Amino acid sequence: VDTLRGHYNELLFRAGLFESSKIAIGPEGWVCLAHTMRVKDKLLRTFAARRLAAFTKLKARADRLGVRILAVPVPDKVRIYPEQFLPGGVMTEAHAGQYPLILSELREVGFEALDIATVLAELRRTEPDQMLFYKWDSHWTLNAIRAASLAIKKRLDDLGWNLGPAVTFNPGLL
Numbered sequence: 738v739d740t741l742r743g744h745y746n747e748l749l750f751r752a753g754l755f756e757s758s759k760i761a762i763g764p765e766g767w768v769c770l771a772h773t774m775r776v777k778d779k780l781l782r783t784f785a786a787r788r789l790a791a792f793t794k795l796k797a798r799a800d801r802l803g804v805r806i807l808a809v810p811v812p813d814k815v816r817i818y819p820e821q822f823l824p825g826g827v828m829t830e831a832h833a834g835q836y837p838l839i840l841s842e843l844r845e846v847g848f849e850a851l852d853i854a855t856v857l858a859e860l861r862r863t864e865p866d867q868m869l870f871y872k873w874d875s876h877w878t879l880n881a882i883r884a885a886s887l888a889i890k891k892r893l894d895d896l897g898w899n900l901g902p903a904v905t906f907n908p909g910l911l
Contacts (some may be wrong), residue, residue: 749873751755759894767821768803768873770906773813774822778831781838788839805898808843809889811835812854816871856888857881 761771799806816836820826836854843850857869858878869881877885893900 749817761822762821763821765821766872767814767818769814769822770873770875776829776832776835778834780805781835785838785842789842789846792848796846796848803820806848807889807896807898808848808850808855809885810836810839810843810850812857814875817855817857818890846885849892850853851892852888853885856884860884883911 758772761769761774763769797804813833815822816828819828823829823832840850840852859870860867867880868878869884870877889901
């Protein structure tokens, strides 16, 4: 489905039908969600108390129910491919700090949290030819999905949260 959606969006873009105020187009035609380019430090600070309260409430409820949660914040495309969207490929302080802030807040209230941005950045560094997001879509490619899935499984194993036997995933499209 993700592959089909990516190709569908690419065809819309090439046909000139890909117009939306919610979409931003980078200098080489890369597409991202527009709000991910406009992270505001003031808003991050303004809503910090609300985020912490929501995270705290969710953690307390999970604890009451005996549910363990591995929080996995999803990095936006601009974080993984800043050179495609930002001048000089440099994130603002607010953007650079947003993802680590969310991770630290989740951990502060007691959640186990996995940093998928680092997983994807490492994959990008070691295998630069592998696409992790579709160029004309905001979704991950199967390469990114596979890397994230393996990192999540490893973290769950490291935590001793046995989910049963592993299921092999090899769609042959990677």
